[in-house]
Amino acid sequence: MKFAVLVFPGSNCDIDMYHAIKDELGEEVEYVWHTATDLSGFDGILVPGGFSYGDYLRCGAMANQSNIMAEVKKAADAGKPVLGVCNGFQILTEAGLLPGALLRNKNLKFMCRTIQLKVENNNTLFTNQYEQGQMINIPIAHGEGNYYCDEETLQALKDNNQIVFTYSGENPNGSLEDIAGIINERGNVLGMMPHPERAVDALVGGADGLAVFKSIVKQWRENHVNN
Amino acid sequence: MKKVKIYVTLRESILDPQGSAVQGSLVKMGYAEVEDLRIGKYLELAIKDTERDIDSLVKEMCEKVLTNVVIEDYRYEVEEAN
Numbered sequence: 001m002k003f004a005v006l007v008f009p010g011s012n013c014d015i016d017m018y019h020a021i022k023d024e025l026g027e028e029v030e031y032v033w034h035t036a037t038d039l040s041g042f043d044g045i046l047v048p049g050g051f052s053y054g055d056y057l058r059c060g061a062m063a064n065q066s067n068i069m070a071e072v073k074k075a076a077d078a079g080k081p082v083l084g085v086c087n088g089f090q091i092l093t094e095a096g097l098l099p100g101a102l103l104r105n106k107n108l109k110f111m112c113r114t115i116q117l118k119v120e121n122n123n124t125l126f127t128n129q130y131e132q133g134q135m136i137n138i139p140i141a142h143g144e145g146n147y148y149c150d151e152e153t154l155q156a157l158k159d160n161n162q163i164v165f166t167y168s169g170e171n172p173n174g175s176l177e178d179i180a181g182i183i184n185e186r187g188n189v190l191g192m193m194p195h196p197e198r199a200v201d202a203l204v205g206g207a208d209g210l211a212v213f214k215s216i217v218k219q220w221r222e223n224h225v226n227n
Numbered sequence: 228m229k230k231v232k233i234y235v236t237l238r239e240s241i242l243d244p245q246g247s248a249v250q251g252s253l254v255k256m257g258y259a260e261v262e263d264l265r266i267g268k269y270l271e272l273a274i275k276d277t278e279r280d281i282d283s284l285v286k287e288m289c290e291k292v293l294t295n296v297v298i299e300d301y302r303y304e305v306e307e308a309n
Contacts, residue, residue: 058295065292094295101297103237106244148241148298174244 001220002028004042006072006088008052008063009034013085016197017048020213024200027217034066043224044216045075049086049141049195059102059144060090069095081125081216082189086142089181089191098184098191099157100149102142106174110143114205117180117194118168121161124183125219126190129211135168136208138194145193147175147182160185165192229274230308231285235294235301236267273308281305 005017014031021029032039034052039045053062063069069091076082076097084092092098105111114137119130130136149157154176157163165181173193181192196209237243243265250264270293274281285303294301 057293061292061295093297101295103241103298104244106242108244108248150297174242 001043001217001224002030002041003044003046004030004032004039005046005048006068007031007033007048008050008066008091010052010054011048011050011087013049013087013195013197016195017046017085020197020200020210021046024210025213025217032068034063034068037067037071039068039071039075042075042080043220044081045072045083047072047082047084047088047091048197049088052087052091055087055144058094059087060092060094063087063091064094073097076184076189079186079188081220083126083212083216084189084191085195085197086145086193089193090144092189092191097189098182099153100147100176100182102144102193103146103148103174104144105142105146105172110141111145111172112139112141114139114199115170115172115194116168117165119164120166121164121183123161124164124187124190124215126183126212126215127164128218129215136211137199137206138196138209139198139205140172140194141198142173142193145173145175147173147179147193149176156185157182164190165194228276228308229281230306231272231274231281231303232306233270233272233285233289233293233301233303234267235270235299236265238298238300241298 003021007014090102119134122130122132162183164183166178171178183190196212199206199209246265253261289301
């Protein structure tokens with residue numbers, strides 16, 4: 001399986017994403033600069049965290065105007081897996097690929113530590129390697145991770161099982177219903193504030209995030225490789 | 228040439244923790260009259276003379292990129308400028 005890691009000016013988790021795929025999973029991966037106009041050669045798209053365009057105007061707003069985003073929309077329409085982490089999640093909401101928006105943390109602080117998440121839906125292409133209801137430890141690092149959407153959207157998220165991860169115990173940012181990650185209705189675009197790519201090695205901070213990437217690869221293999 | 232002043236605020240239904248913190252400080256400083264405070268953004272655009280309708284132009288830019296209508300409201304004023 002071949003992944004693209006998008007790189008915007010100000011991305012800073014791109015190398016961690018690349019490492020997770022290349023070194024931990026042994027899959028193919030390439031960096032793709034935001035001015036690129038073709039993602040057709042990739043099977044999965046990873047939108048990393050960071051501060052694209054310095055978070056000018058709003059988080060993700062400027063990145064959403066990049067050439068590459070039209071291609072990300074095409075990939076999503078084609079049913080390819082698209083994962084946005086942290087700033088990547090913010091970009092995907094700005095792009096309209098995921099509903100809602102990420103507001104400033106309720107306590108106004110940048111929160112950077114490992115936190116416990118609950119897997120609310122393991123029946124997705126991003127979470128099939130977790131148990132339903134599994135508690136996992138994944139780092140967060142954000143100042144604007146307070147998920148918000150209107151009531152109608154929230155109801156739709158619940159009705160369609162689109163809430164994939166929630167904060168368990170402590171809610172670090174004030175997000176609605178403790179939401180940490182959501183998926184689109186079709187089930188191929190996931191956005192999450194916590195950083196699974198920073199939890200892929202037991203020697204450095206735990207490996208609970210690895211299953212996100214393993215899930216994507218497993219699903220892809222089942223769909224595309226004849227055994 | 229026109230000058231367009233755009234004011235962006237979080238929607239009424241959305242908590243503005245930054246505004247609440249500043250309001251709390253003002254009250255502590257003795258300005259107990261301050262009941263609510265919301266912090267927003269101010270954008271000032273200089274627009275060249277154009278055939279296009281200025282209102283639709285500004286609204287289009289606001290809704291495409293300058294604001295996020297999921298969480299923000301905006302209003303604007305158009306002034307003649309030299």
